[in-house]
Amino acid sequence: MRAALRSAAMQLKNTLARQVIQFIILIQPIVFATLSYFILRHRPGVDMASYIVIGSGLISLWSAALFSSAGDLDRERRMGNFEYLLVTPTPFETIILGKIVGNTLLGFGSMAMSYLYATLVLRADFAVRAPMLFVLGFVGTLVSFLGISLVLASAFTLSRSARLIVNGMEYPIYLVSGVMFPLTLLPQWAQVIGHLVPLTWARATLQAAAAGLPASFWPAFWGLLGTGALYYLVGRVMFDGVLRRLRVRGDAGVY
Amino acid sequence: MESAIEVTGLLREYVTETGFLTRRRHEVQALRGISFDVRRGEIFGVLGPNGAGKTTLIKILSTMLSPSGGSARVLGFDVHSEAKRIRPRINVIFGGERSLYWRLTGSDNMRYFSDLYRVPEREQRHRIPELLELVGLQEKADVRVETYSKGMKQRLQIARGLVNRPEVLYLDEPSIGLDPIAAAELRRIVARLADQGTTIILTTHYMFEAEQLCRRIAVVDHGQIQALDTPEGLKRLAVGQEVVEVEVGGLLAGDLAQLRALPGVRHVAETYVGQCLLLTMQSDDPEQIESVLTGRASQYGLTAVRRRAASLEDAYLRLVGEAR
Numbered sequence: 001m002r003a004a005l006r007s008a009a010m011q012l013k014n015t016l017a018r019q020v021i022q023f024i025i026l027i028q029p030i031v032f033a034t035l036s037y038f039i040l041r042h043r044p045g046v047d048m049a050s051y052i053v054i055g056s057g058l059i060s061l062w063s064a065a066l067f068s069s070a071g072d073l074d075r076e077r078r079m080g081n082f083e084y085l086l087v088t089p090t091p092f093e094t095i096i097l098g099k100i101v102g103n104t105l106l107g108f109g110s111m112a113m114s115y116l117y118a119t120l121v122l123r124a125d126f127a128v129r130a131p132m133l134f135v136l137g138f139v140g141t142l143v144s145f146l147g148i149s150l151v152l153a154s155a156f157t158l159s160r161s162a163r164l165i166v167n168g169m170e171y172p173i174y175l176v177s178g179v180m181f182p183l184t185l186l187p188q189w190a191q192v193i194g195h196l197v198p199l200t201w202a203r204a205t206l207q208a209a210a211a212g213l214p215a216s217f218w219p220a221f222w223g224l225l226g227t228g229a230l231y232y233l234v235g236r237v238m239f240d241g242v243l244r245r246l247r248v249r250g251d252a253g254v255y
Numbered sequence: 256m257e258s259a260i261e262v263t264g265l266l267r268e269y270v271t272e273t274g275f276l277t278r279r280r281h282e283v284q285a286l287r288g289i290s291f292d293v294r295r296g297e298i299f300g301v302l303g304p305n306g307a308g309k310t311t312l313i314k315i316l317s318t319m320l321s322p323s324g325g326s327a328r329v330l331g332f333d334v335h336s337e338a339k340r341i342r343p344r345i346n347v348i349f350g351g352e353r354s355l356y357w358r359l360t361g362s363d364n365m366r367y368f369s370d371l372y373r374v375p376e377r378e379q380r381h382r383i384p385e386l387l388e389l390v391g392l393q394e395k396a397d398v399r400v401e402t403y404s405k406g407m408k409q410r411l412q413i414a415r416g417l418v419n420r421p422e423v424l425y426l427d428e429p430s431i432g433l434d435p436i437a438a439a440e441l442r443r444i445v446a447r448l449a450d451q452g453t454t455i456i457l458t459t460h461y462m463f464e465a466e467q468l469c470r471r472i473a474v475v476d477h478g479q480i481q482a483l484d485t486p487e488g489l490k491r492l493a494v495g496q497e498v499v500e501v502e503v504g505g506l507l508a509g510d511l512a513q514l515r516a517l518p519g520v521r522h523v524a525e526t527y528v529g530q531c532l533l534l535t536m537q538s539d540d541p542e543q544i545e546s547v548l549t550g551r552a553s554q555y556g557l558t559a560v561r562r563r564a565a566s567l568e569d570a571y572l573r574l575v576g577e578a579r
């Protein structure tokens with residue numbers, strides 16, 4: 001447990017020391033909020049404020065949690081720490097979870113940034129009508145993102161090309177999860193795919209809480225936890241296999 | 256005394272694939288059946304040329320890699336199936352500057368790894384400063400590692416490898432990049448750890464280091480043990496007691512061949528020392544070779560002929576040279 005916390009703290013410290021990260025935390029939310037603003041400006045019947053704040057906030061959180069975790073694994077490899085981490089008495093999954101938590105906390109900063117930008121600069125009229133549900137939904141979001149981060153981290157651990165594939169999926173995922181504009185603008189099949197992504201459920205959960213609609217909050221919330229738990233289980237199983245393969249193939253030290 | 260490490264018929268191959276459309280498989284036999292035992296508290300040396308399989312061996316024994324065949328047991332546990340039992344009780348130090356968090360300070364690095372090795376906070380508080388002092392980094396403890404010199408990073412690696420007071424410690428070329436004083440200091444640390452009961456496997460390219468520290472040495476080449484003995488035993492086995500050293504400005508190929516063909520000469524190693532060629536001749540009767548060569552010194556233009564006690568390096572050159 002302490003190892004996981006230290007891992008998270010280390011992650012924060014180590015990451016904040018990188019200027020490119022400081023840039024991403026501050027700038028990315030602004031870019032996405034601005035984009036949403038222009039996409040949605042003239043659409044009637046869409047709660048623009050909710051899309052801008054929740055949508056771009058979630059994008060920041062999501063990319064912090066997932067993509068920086070993946071990048072970190074790459075960096076560990078290049079720095080030659082990877083092999084050491086594999087053979088400490090602390091399970092590698094614990095170390096990775098610590099890192100993901102650390103990155104998610106960074107994502108918080110990003111989310112706060114997009115809220116400030118949207119309300120102060122874009123003058124979005126954002127209000128949360130069911131604050132308790134919103135907080136609950138938010139916690140659910142974090143837990144659920146951990147699950148899918150674990151899956152991606154194990155894929156990245158195994159294969160260096162997984163990174164390219166997942167990077168390529170970053171934007172399509174934003175589209176199908178409805179964080180940039182409403183899902184109803186998408187064809188049916190894309191909406192179906194969207195429901196496999198925790199980001200979609202997180203968005204629906206938080207939007208329902210913001211709008212004060214418990215009836216649409218709960219199904220989305222359970223969907224969020226359900227997908228998150230599913231990915232978490234898959235991630236654990238994958239990790240065991242991945243670590244075994246790594247020792248057999250012997251490429252933990254190559255990059 | 257019981258063995259800390261038992262290796263039997265250890266095999267390891269690497270399979271790599273290149274090409275995208277037409278995948279080609281390459282197989283490298285890094286270890287081809289290695290067997291040895293290391294007793295508790297022993298310092299066991301592994302010498303061998305680049306690519307011999309030393310690092311591969313260390314990685315298997317430290318549970319980073321699985322064997323492809325044979326078995327290896329550390330502290331009574333199998334490295335493949337019981338790795339979790341082994342990990343808390345061992346540690347490994349690789350030479351070089353990699354594998355540290357450069358953006359963090361020395362003590363941050365130490366704290367992180369102490370946590371990963373589950374060293375209780377209370378113990379960390381005195382152990383970390385102690386270890387940093389042991390490697391002479393106490394003044395750099397709170398400075399980011401990226402500002403360390405190469406040797407300082409290497410020293411931090413050494414301190415890091417000791418956070419869990421390992422019962423078995425692997426050192427893979429640990430003195431790379433260390434200045435002579437730091438290298439001597441490292442030898443002192445290693446010797447003291449062994450005195451306290453730590454079992455150590457050391458790979459190195461410095462014969463002197465191996466000779467000074469190791470009770471027994473395995474000379475590995477092409478993934479196999481060519482010889483395994485005490486440093487003295489290796490010297491006797493490979494070269495006898497004495498060698499003849501010859502200095503010469505330059506030598507015609509024909510003359511060199513004649514020297515090699517002298518009766519009783521078993522092996523001639525050539526090294527260049529500046530402009531000068533240095534021949535190290537191993538023979539059945541060094542005394543006689545010396546007198547023959549002294550007699551023909553002017554014929555071949557030899558500037559010096561002398562006899563000296565055989566060194567581990569002589570033995571190594573012979574063992575590894577012969578296998579090639």
Ligand SMILES: Nc1ncnc2c1ncn2[C@@H]1O[C@H](COP(=O)(O)OP(=O)(O)OP(=O)(O)O)[C@@H](O)[C@H]1O
Binds near residue numbers: 270
């Ligand atoms: N990850 C890998 N993938 C493929 N082949 C590898 C890998 N690691 C090592 N090898 C090969 O295995 C053999 C043994 O390598 P190893 O690193 O164990 O040698 P070494 O004795 O440590 O050499 P050095 O003195 O240069 O450190 C070499 O032929 C090397 O090319």
Ligand SMILES: [Mg+2]
Binds near residue numbers: 309311
């Ligand atoms: Mg090596």
